[in-house]
Amino acid sequence: xxxxxRLGSIFWLVVGIYVxxxxxxxxxxxxxxxxxxxxxxxxxLILIILGIIDLVGNLKRPKIEKEKKAEPIWxxxxxxxxxxxxxxxxxxIYFLNLLGFLLSTFLLMVFLYKAVEPTRWWVAILSSxxxxxxxxxxxRVWLQVPFPPGILEF
Amino acid sequence: xxxxDNLYLGFSHIFILENLIYCFLGVFIGTLIGVLPxxxxxxxxxxxxxxxxxxxxxxxxxxxxxxxxGAMYGGSTTSILVNIPGEAASVVTCLDGYQMARxxxxxxxxxxxxxxxxxxxxxxxxxxMLIAPPLASIALRFGPPEYFSLMCLGLTILIxxxxxxxxxxxxxxxxxxxxxxxxxxxxxxxxxxxxxIYDLMDGIGLAPFVMGLFGISEVFLNxxxxxxxxxxxxxxxxxxxxxxxxxxxxAMPIMRGSILGxxxxxxxxxxAVISSFASYGIEKKISKHPEKFGKGAIEGVAGPExxxxxxxxxxxxxLLTLGIPPNVVMALLLGALMMHGVTPGPRLxxxxxxxxxxxxxxxxxxxxxxxxxxxxxxxxxxxxLKVPYKILFPLIILFCVIGAYSINNSTFDIAxxxxxxxxxYLMRKYNFEGAPMVLAFVLGPMLExxxxxxxxxxxxxxxxxxxxxxxxxxxxxxxxxxxxxIVPVIRKKRxxxxxxxx
Numbered sequence: 001x002x003x004x005x006r007l008g009s010i011f012w013l014v015v016g017i018y019v020x021x022x023x024x025x026x027x028x029x030x031x032x033x034x035x036x037x038x039x040x041x042x043x044x045l046i047l048i049i050l051g052i053i054d055l056v057g058n059l060k061r062p063k064i065e066k067e068k069k070a071e072p073i074w075x076x077x078x079x080x081x082x083x084x085x086x087x088x089x090x091x092x093i094y095f096l097n098l099l100g101f102l103l104s105t106f107l108l109m110v111f112l113y114k115a116v117e118p119t120r121w122w123v124a125i126l127s128s129x130x131x132x133x134x135x136x137x138x139x140r141v142w143l144q145v146p147f148p149p150g151i152l153e154f
Numbered sequence: 155x156x157x158x159d160n161l162y163l164g165f166s167h168i169f170i171l172e173n174l175i176y177c178f179l180g181v182f183i184g185t186l187i188g189v190l191p192x193x194x195x196x197x198x199x200x201x202x203x204x205x206x207x208x209x210x211x212x213x214x215x216x217x218x219x220x221x222x223x224g225a226m227y228g229g230s231t232t233s234i235l236v237n238i239p240g241e242a243a244s245v246v247t248c249l250d251g252y253q254m255a256r257x258x259x260x261x262x263x264x265x266x267x268x269x270x271x272x273x274x275x276x277x278x279x280x281x282x283m284l285i286a287p288p289l290a291s292i293a294l295r296f297g298p299p300e301y302f303s304l305m306c307l308g309l310t311i312l313i314x315x316x317x318x319x320x321x322x323x324x325x326x327x328x329x330x331x332x333x334x335x336x337x338x339x340x341x342x343x344x345x346x347x348x349x350x351i352y353d354l355m356d357g358i359g360l361a362p363f364v365m366g367l368f369g370i371s372e373v374f375l376n377x378x379x380x381x382x383x384x385x386x387x388x389x390x391x392x393x394x395x396x397x398x399x400x401x402x403x404x405a406m407p408i409m410r411g412s413i414l415g416x417x418x419x420x421x422x423x424x425x426a427v428i429s430s431f432a433s434y435g436i437e438k439k440i441s442k443h444p445e446k447f448g449k450g451a452i453e454g455v456a457g458p459e460x461x462x463x464x465x466x467x468x469x470x471x472x473l474l475t476l477g478i479p480p481n482v483v484m485a486l487l488l489g490a491l492m493m494h495g496v497t498p499g500p501r502l503x504x505x506x507x508x509x510x511x512x513x514x515x516x517x518x519x520x521x522x523x524x525x526x527x528x529x530x531x532x533x534x535x536x537x538x539l540k541v542p543y544k545i546l547f548p549l550i551i552l553f554c555v556i557g558a559y560s561i562n563n564s565t566f567d568i569a570x571x572x573x574x575x576x577x578x579y580l581m582r583k584y585n586f587e588g589a590p591m592v593l594a595f596v597l598g599p600m601l602e603x604x605x606x607x608x609x610x611x612x613x614x615x616x617x618x619x620x621x622x623x624x625x626x627x628x629x630x631x632x633x634x635x636x637x638x639x640i641v642p643v644i645r646k647k648r649x650x651x652x653x654x655x656x
Contacts, residue, residue, distance in 0.1 A: 004583075004584055004585075005584070005585065007584065008584040008586060009232070009321075009584065011584075012219030012325050012329070012586075015329070018346075019332055022347065023346075025345065026346055027344075030614065031609055031615075032609060032610065032613045032614030033609075033610060033614075034605070034609055035342070035604050036342050036344045037337040037346070038340070038602075038606075039332075039335055039598075039601070039602040039605065039606075040332055040335065040346065040347070041331045043328045043329075043331050044328075044332065045627060046324075046328050047325055047328045047329060047332075048398055050321050050324055050325045050328065051325065052555075054319070054325065057321070062163060072582070073583045074583075076377065076380045077378045078379070078380070079378050080379050081378055082374045082377060082378050082579065085373070085374070085551070085578065086374075086572065086575075089551065089555065089568070089572055090572065092555065092568075093565045093568050093569055094344045096559075096565055097565065104644055105552065108552070108555075109548055109552065112381070113544070113545075113548055116377050116544060116547070117544040119544065121392035123361070127545065127548075131548070131549065131552060135552060135556060139556055139560065144558075145559075145560045145563070146563055147559075150332060153510065154320075
């Protein structure tokens with residue numbers, strides 16, 4: 001737990017440093033006429049200070065937490081499922097304009113039904129078909145959201 | 155009384171079948187969408203905005219307002235039963251509402267949320283009717299320093315609520331300001347942190363950001379565990395009505411929440427979001443048993459739920475009287491009105507009384523419809539939520555994806571939603587809270603604008619925030635609150651908060 005907390009603080013510290021440098025390059029302006037980078041610079045400085053306080057606080061903690069076992073946050077979790085779902089949605093973004101709404105949505109739904117939990121093929125396909133058609137009806141036909149037509153030309 | 159005459163005028167326009175249907179459609183769709191995690195009122199209103207162009211101005215605002223109300227009600231249902239906030243203002247309801255459900259008290263939680271919302275919503279409409287004109291004239295005297303200090307105060311109240319590390323909550327708020335300001339600089343036009351992406355010139359959209367940070371991240375957190383149906387409670391919701399003790403415990407939180415929500419709803423920024431957090435913070439602070447909060451205290455549901463509904467009445471004030479939307483939702487309503495050629499402002503009440511009083515009347519009707527819908531149909535919403543999660547989560551993802559896409563007809567917003575989904579997921583794993591980030595995100599651009607203008611006015615001196623009474627009051631309270639939070643941390647007198655599962 002302590003190591004994870006440290007990682008978290010370090011991450012935000014790095015973010016703060018990056019934003020500070022980038023915002024300085026944007027231009028801070030003057031106090032009576034703040035430039036585009038002013039708010040970013042101010043915020044990133046605060047972030048850096050808070051990150052340091054948080055990190056120092058974590059470094060001081062080991063004495064208290066030594067006896068407590070660190071709670072695992074990755075071991076025992078199916079984070080690969082998360083990656084799978086993430087990959088599926090990324091693919092959807094890519095294929096939406098290419099294949100159009102109907103086909104890409106259908107494929108995405110089948111993938112999501114199958115990827116995470118064991119689901120029978122006919123259940124996945126039927127549910128995906130129904131969901132795709134219903135959502136098309138609601139969003140395209142009724143609400144007129146202009147989805148990309150793709151290869152099916154709908 | 156003139157107010158009653160005007161109200162009669164408003165009601166006479168509402169009780170036309172066409173407008174009643176729009177009202178009903180709005181509240182029904184709003185509740186349905188509010189119940190489904192993923193799409194919040196902003197997403198719902200964005201999707202339905204084009205559909206409202208075919209209606210009259212009053213019809214479109216009635217429907218959009220109904221969606222907003224409905225989504226608030228629906229959001230509380232999903233917060234209590236599934237621990238997934240339907241939208242940002244329901245985040246707080248998860249804290250105690252879900253715990254109440256875990257202890258078999260989902261019914262009273264839902265009941266008090268519905269009744270509290272109805273009471274608060276009704277009170278806030280009364281407030282809107284009576285207070286709009288004089289409040290508008292006072293608010294005209296607010297300048298950038300006042301806005302800046304009030305926004306800082308609002309953020310501080312939120313951070314005060316943090317049940318984990320205050321420092322980390324502050325960090326998230328600061329980061330929220332940073333990402334809220336991404337985009338084209340209003341003053342100089344220069345692109346800031348857009349990385350050459352044209353879509354980012356208008357900034358990061360609130361809807362994909364919130365949907366990702368709360369909706370998608372929640373899905374990720376659920377699917378990485380072996381899916382059991384433990385998340386959705388099987389409690390038989392026979393008893394929806396809170397008992398006498400519940401009412402006794404909730405009466406004052408509802409009253410306080412109504413007033414607080416109404417006042418905070420007027421302020422620019424979070425509106426319903428900030429008022430729900432502020433209410434929770436206050437109830438916890440003044441409670442005789444603060445240790446109960448986070449473990450199923452009904453005050454932790456009654457107060458925030460009342461506040462977030464009351465905030466809608468308050469939020470209409472600056473929109474309808476000044477033409478200034480205090481938050482994104484009101485900005486959408488402003489857009490809808492302008493599409494119909496109606497410009498809200500100080501003269502709206504005189505030039506278009508039908509619009510103003512029609513909206514007021516529709517809120518009464520809408521509140522009534524929501525109470526009638528929400529309680530009897532809880533069974534329906536619960537059935538919706540009882541669908542096995544392995545069937546539900548693809549639907550949630552699909553709704554989120556379509557919701558994000560439909561805002562700008564762009565896949566870029568889906569990508570934004572995904573990015574913040576991953577961030578939200580990692581934040582939850584590493585114990586960082588998302589709520590302060592959301593509020594700061596909304597307030598960020600306004601904060602920057604107020605800060606810039608204030609420094610311009612004062613020729614670079616920060617003393618301007620202390621020279622003006624209202625601004626000074628806000629800043630002093632902010633500083634005192636921050637000190638009262640941070641000093642105990644430094645002195646290590648703060649009890650170690652056991653890190654509960656999300």
